[in-house]
Amino acid sequence: MRVSVHGARVNLARLALTAFLAGLLMSVTGLAEEVALEEKTKAVFIYNFTKYIEWPNPDSSSTFTVGVIGNSGVLPALHQIGKIKRVGARTITTSHFADTTGIDSCEILFISASERRRLSQILKKTKDKPILTVGDSKGLAKQGVGINFVTVDGKIKFEINRNALEAAGLRASSQLLKLAIIVGEEGGMR
Amino acid sequence: MISLRNLSVKNKLIAIQLLTSFVVLLLYTLFLGYNDVEQYKKTVIGKLTSVAQLLGANSASALTFLDDAAARELLTSLDTEEDIVNAWVHNADSELFATYSKSGFEGYAFPTIEVGVCKCGDGFMALSKTIDVDGQTIGRISLRLNMREFDHVVGHHILVALSVLSLGMIVALFMSLLTQKTISVPILSLVDTVRNVSNSGDYAIRARKAGNDEIGVLYDGFNDMLGQVQIREQQRDKAYESVRQSEEKYRTLFDNMNDGFAYHKIVVDDDGRPVDYVFLEVNASFEKYTGLRADDVVGKRATEAIPGVEKSDLIQTYGKVALTGENASFEVFFEPFDKWYSVSSYSPERMFFCVMFKDITVQKHAEGSLRESEEKFRTLTENVNVGIYRNTPGPQGLMIEVNPAIVKMFGYQSRDEFLAVKVVDLYHDPQSRRAYEEKMQRDGHVENQELHLRRKDGTTIVGNVTAVVVRDESGKVSHYDGIIEDITARKRTEELTELQQQQLVQADKMATLGILVSGVAHEINNPNNFMLLNSNNLADVWKDLKPVLNQRLESEGNFTVAGMPYTDIRDEVGALIAGISEGAERIRRIVQSLKDFARQDSGGMDEPVKINSVIESSTLILSNLIRKSTDNFVLQCDESLPNVKGNAQKLEQVIINLVSNACQSLPDRSKGITVSTSYREKSQEVVVVVADSGDGIGAEDLKHIMDPFFTTKRDTGGTGLGLSISFNIIKEHGGDLRMESETEKGTTATITLPVDGRK
Numbered sequence: 001m002r003v004s005v006h007g008a009r010v011n012l013a014r015l016a017l018t019a020f021l022a023g024l025l026m027s028v029t030g031l032a033e034e035v036a037l038e039e040k041t042k043a044v045f046i047y048n049f050t051k052y053i054e055w056p057n058p059d060s061s062s063t064f065t066v067g068v069i070g071n072s073g074v075l076p077a078l079h080q081i082g083k084i085k086r087v088g089a090r091t092i093t094t095s096h097f098a099d100t101t102g103i104d105s106c107e108i109l110f111i112s113a114s115e116r117r118r119l120s121q122i123l124k125k126t127k128d129k130p131i132l133t134v135g136d137s138k139g140l141a142k143q144g145v146g147i148n149f150v151t152v153d154g155k156i157k158f159e160i161n162r163n164a165l166e167a168a169g170l171r172a173s174s175q176l177l178k179l180a181i182i183v184g185e186e187g188g189m190r
Numbered sequence: 191m192i193s194l195r196n197l198s199v200k201n202k203l204i205a206i207q208l209l210t211s212f213v214v215l216l217l218y219t220l221f222l223g224y225n226d227v228e229q230y231k232k233t234v235i236g237k238l239t240s241v242a243q244l245l246g247a248n249s250a251s252a253l254t255f256l257d258d259a260a261a262r263e264l265l266t267s268l269d270t271e272e273d274i275v276n277a278w279v280h281n282a283d284s285e286l287f288a289t290y291s292k293s294g295f296e297g298y299a300f301p302t303i304e305v306g307v308c309k310c311g312d313g314f315m316a317l318s319k320t321i322d323v324d325g326q327t328i329g330r331i332s333l334r335l336n337m338r339e340f341d342h343v344v345g346h347h348i349l350v351a352l353s354v355l356s357l358g359m360i361v362a363l364f365m366s367l368l369t370q371k372t373i374s375v376p377i378l379s380l381v382d383t384v385r386n387v388s389n390s391g392d393y394a395i396r397a398r399k400a401g402n403d404e405i406g407v408l409y410d411g412f413n414d415m416l417g418q419v420q421i422r423e424q425q426r427d428k429a430y431e432s433v434r435q436s437e438e439k440y441r442t443l444f445d446n447m448n449d450g451f452a453y454h455k456i457v458v459d460d461d462g463r464p465v466d467y468v469f470l471e472v473n474a475s476f477e478k479y480t481g482l483r484a485d486d487v488v489g490k491r492a493t494e495a496i497p498g499v500e501k502s503d504l505i506q507t508y509g510k511v512a513l514t515g516e517n518a519s520f521e522v523f524f525e526p527f528d529k530w531y532s533v534s535s536y537s538p539e540r541m542f543f544c545v546m547f548k549d550i551t552v553q554k555h556a557e558g559s560l561r562e563s564e565e566k567f568r569t570l571t572e573n574v575n576v577g578i579y580r581n582t583p584g585p586q587g588l589m590i591e592v593n594p595a596i597v598k599m600f601g602y603q604s605r606d607e608f609l610a611v612k613v614v615d616l617y618h619d620p621q622s623r624r625a626y627e628e629k630m631q632r633d634g635h636v637e638n639q640e641l642h643l644r645r646k647d648g649t650t651i652v653g654n655v656t657a658v659v660v661r662d663e664s665g666k667v668s669h670y671d672g673i674i675e676d677i678t679a680r681k682r683t684e685e686l687t688e689l690q691q692q693q694l695v696q697a698d699k700m701a702t703l704g705i706l707v708s709g710v711a712h713e714i715n716n717p718n719n720f721m722l723l724n725s726n727n728l729a730d731v732w733k734d735l736k737p738v739l740n741q742r743l744e745s746e747g748n749f750t751v752a753g754m755p756y757t758d759i760r761d762e763v764g765a766l767i768a769g770i771s772e773g774a775e776r777i778r779r780i781v782q783s784l785k786d787f788a789r790q791d792s793g794g795m796d797e798p799v800k801i802n803s804v805i806e807s808s809t810l811i812l813s814n815l816i817r818k819s820t821d822n823f824v825l826q827c828d829e830s831l832p833n834v835k836g837n838a839q840k841l842e843q844v845i846i847n848l849v850s851n852a853c854q855s856l857p858d859r860s861k862g863i864t865v866s867t868s869y870r871e872k873s874q875e876v877v878v879v880v881a882d883s884g885d886g887i888g889a890e891d892l893k894h895i896m897d898p899f900f901t902t903k904r905d906t907g908g909t910g911l912g913l914s915i916s917f918n919i920i921k922e923h924g925g926d927l928r929m930e931s932e933t934e935k936g937t938t939a940t941i942t943l944p945v946d947g948r949k
Contacts, residue, residue, distance in 0.1 A: 041256075045255060048254045048255060051254070051323060051324055052251060052254075155256075156256075157257075158255075173251075175248070175250065175251035176251060176255075178251065178260065179251055179252060179255050179257050179260050
């Protein structure tokens, strides 16, 4: 009974997700089929974070820069979104970084799973700067990344390190926090 | 439904008040109930909307991050909202994202409703709101509310309304029972009075009023009406009594009246045409005038009672009266009785008629003979050639009655035209009307009075009038009756005859005078010739004797001749002889003139005449008269006058006439006479003017001086012919004689004579 309910929920969620993304990305032409559903979802989530997080200096630039360090399927998906969406009045610029050089010019920095090795180096560079760091590997939030994608029961969820956000001068809304898995740097789930 | 009309006033008032209260209360509670329910509905919808908004906002992030578990958890917060039994969250593609159901309401299908619209039904209300993030719709939340509480509220309201209504009605009933008395009690009291009056028939009863409202007015009106009814009642009794008396009186009258009276009913045929009538009632006089007995005719048809009645027009005439109601009055000769009747008929009601009649046979016969004699008389007056009239007295006077002859006499077209003319206007001289009037009043009549009267065309007629004054009973003059004969023609003939006779006498006289004068002239002429001749001889004798006698005087001294000393007469003798000679010469001239005047040759009218000579000889003849009349006789003769053609003797006669008239008009010798002659080159006329400064002639007389026999000197032997003859003579010569005169200033006679004789 419980299993069937659980299964039904997963199927329902997946169905919803598929339809949601199809609706969102239908207008994106030339969308590569090879872009994985998971990475597209993550790109959409990254975009949606801008609606629930406040940057300390919202009008410092006319562009909102989303950077991706390392190689990830999220980058092309973000690029597609950046073409059709805005953050407030700001246009979205997508930047790719092979190394840490220049990463501190972003508003959001997505740290590909491959860049886990350079995490300390990256965090050092972004420390005390209004940059939302988004990780994509298990345990990154505990290590000081602001938001980290995790998969729970086959569903994409995200962890939030409130201290990291506070240190970066970012304010997450309660709506976001309510959905997130809150982690501290000392560890321990809420 | 029970008719309200038959309810008593009291119940009506209660019913009306109850009905009014009921309607008012019902409307009030209905309005309040409706208002409350609407208010409640609005509140519920408001609450539902805010819940939906809150849940939508809270589930937005869950939708964004595809966290259906979070959304479901959120919806469980509805556990505290007792009435919201179902909730659904759909994503932007209308796919169900999360759902919630209270126990007992699971499995309820999502109602397909529009966003933002409330849908009620099946005891539920549903509402759907969109979920928006940053102006973008990302999903939709729908809630379903159990209306159980709403029904409860409505039920409660109905209960309250019913209670208020019932309580209100009870209060209203109580109030109306209390208040209706102020109206119903006086009305019921009035009703009692009415019953009382109608039961007792006593109209002296009066209602006693309580107030001065409309009911009070009703009381007054009712009392007034009762008063009037009472008065009418009394009047009716009185009238009834007088009718009874008068009926009795008329019955007596009917029986004793002088006129025959009969009451009938007309009988008509199938087409409604009168064919007969039935006697219903007749009086005593009827019997007397018809010779029929009442018993024999009453109830019978006329054709039965009076055989032969159908031959007269009576049935038709009476039929018309009975059927149309038009009265008829006529005189009829009724053959069956051989009598005349004067009949009046009227119809008291349709089909019935009364006849009142009188036997007038005797009057009819009398009338007949009177009419006959009147007719004769009328024909006589109309055909006679003498005007017969009757007019009113007084200074103006109006004709009342005239015959055709008088109308014709005065030249009027019709009798009416003549009757419109005032009598005074028929006179030429109003004075003579006055004189006539005075004479009539004084003597009471005139007889063969000749009056100069005026016709319509203004010409004069001489009427010979004989008239008498007619007086009324009081002795006042009522009118004049008279006859008038037109004697104009006769009068004119008479005058003409007289004139002719006078002219004849005059001519005869003149002829005789002519013969006499020529005889005398001849007789005087012979001895006068002796005197003329002898006086000349005597002068010669004296001429020769004188020196001889002078010698004797010288030689012998003075001596006497015919008793006078010679020296005294010596110088006179010559003058004496010259005087004889002169006198004889004058006699010769006068005799010559007389012979000329008296010469009775009607004479040629074409002998050339020297006017100056005519004037000379005329003045010579008249020299004695002239000398006696004036010291200022002036003769101004134009010596260059041409001759006129005519008769010298006749013209002389004219001049003598004019000059002697002038002499006679002079009051004393200081006044003068001027006789002048002149010639008008332009018109080739010789003009003779005889002007005097004597007494003159009045304007009225001046008009008539040319008329024959008009004279102002009848008493001193004037014939009135002088000027008339003179005028005729001048006319004979183709000339003109005009007289101008002014009283006290003198008269001027002007003769114009054409030089070439007759024109």
